[in-house]
Amino acid sequence: MNVDVVVLGAGPYGLSATAHLRRAGADVRVLGDPMALWRAMPKGMVLRSNWTATCIAEYRGPLSLDSYQAATGRRLDRPVPVDEFVDYGMWVQARVAPDVDRRSVDRVDRAPGGFRLTLEDGETVRARRLVVAAGIGPFARRPAQFADLSGELVSHTSEHQDLSRFAGRRVLVVGGGQSALESAALLREAGAEPELVVRRDRLIWLHGGRYHRMLGRWAPLVYAPTDVGPMGLSRVVAVPDLFRRLPRGVRDRLARRSIRPAGARWLVDRLADVPIRLACAVRRAAPAGGGLAVEFDDGGTTRVDHLIYGTGFQVDIAKYGFLSADLVRAVRQVDGYPVLGPGLESSVAGLHFLGAPAAYSFGPVMRFVSGTWYASRALTRVVVP
Known part of the structure; x- marks a missing residue:
């Protein structure tokens, strides 16, 4: 089968890209398992982003959260729980990609005039353009000191949908960002005995909501609807075309300041009873008596039944197993990230990357849902000029 554009992925970025491309008249085929990564997130998890920034494809219009509520009669909680966000995403999918093909893609190769995709059952699809919106699942950062330990003893926060399996067990959670902090809170609420270990000497809490309320009608001057970055910087990083033109050193500093490990303030009370080791890191963890003996770099030790690391994600497009080695090598990269130009197009003509790789x-x-607004429009301007 030949098609103009294949969108590979059916999460927020894939669905948003499909919506905008089809509105512009492009011939699009969508491959992916709708909202798969989000469906696998822990029960009880809540999105950190505000209402506007949780909208897929557009924060005003027929696919927004407000339109979803109006169409379904539902009233979502704020902040939005992940299960309600999944329902919203599936509603978007039904409207923009009801024909989504859920078969997995085994391999993508370059071919004359574009790309050849081989599906799980052997069918091949040829496309002039390929839009990779395959999410961050393969990019989970796994610390080297845990590499030889069994999955029964150590795991990444992204590997758990139901934390109740740890009820009555001692669990060490490594990390000081949202995923680690919220996992510790959910573990406590599920009946486990969590302990947090954080490399920094303090936890950082996001104050955006409070400052929004304080500033009132003036808040939009310093906070963009995308809800990424602190006061002031939020407006800069909300304009990706501007960000791309800044000197590399400035871009790196802005990125670090905008996404440093931090937690939503609504987690403070939920973590009140969770022990926290600050300015501390795990030096060594070894199997012991069915659990783990853990040594810290401050000389302390503990015994736990399981260790969960909330150490985030590190983009490396080579970990997209469907991309052939030749295709990966052909993409100009920096530290695993593709270097992209207008339309989020890589150095391989017709190959676009959306989401965290961008x-x-x-x-x-x-890296956030609100990035779908820009990415899809920029992509469409290049694909359908």
Whole structure:
């Protein structure tokens, strides 16, 4: 089968790209498992982003959260729980990609005039353009000191949908960002005995909501609807075309300041009873008596039943197993990130990357749902000029 554009992925970025491309009249085929990564997130998890920034494809219009509520009669909680966000995403999918093909893609190769995709059942699809919106699942950062330990003893926060399996067990959670902090809170609420270990000497809490309320009608002057970055900087990183033109050193500093490990303030009370080791890191963890004996770099030790590391994600497009080695090598990269130009197009003509892989070129907003607004429009301007 030949098609003009294949969108590979059916999460927020894939669905948003499909919506905008089809509105512009492009011939699009969508491959992916709708909202798969989000469906696998822990029960009880809540999105950190504000209402506007949780909208897929547009924060005003027929696909926004407000339109979803009006169409379904539902009233979502604020902040939005992940299960309600999944329902919203599936509603978007039904409207923009009801024909989504859920078969997995085994391999993508370059071919004359574009790309050849081989599906799980052997069918091949040829496309002039390929839009990779395959999410961050393969990019989970796994610390080297845990590499030899069994999955029964150590795991990444992204590997758990139901934390109740740890009820009555001692669990060490490594990390000071949202995923680690919220996992610790959910573990406590599920009946486990969590302990947090954080490399920094303090936890950082996001104050955006409070400052929004304090500033009132003036808040939009310093906070963009994308809800990424602190006061003032939020407006800069909300314009990816501007970000891309800044000197590399400036871009790196802006990115670090905008997405440093931090937690939503609504987690403070939920973590009140969770022990926290600050300015501390795990030096060594070894199997012991069915659990783990853990040594810290401050000389302390503990015994736990399981260790969960909330150490985030590190983009490396080579970990997209469907991309052939030759295709990966042909893409100009920096530290695993593709270097992208207008339309989020890589150095391989017709190959586009959306979501976190676009963050090196277009900034930290590409790591969040609100980045779908820019990415899809920029893509469409190049694909359907």
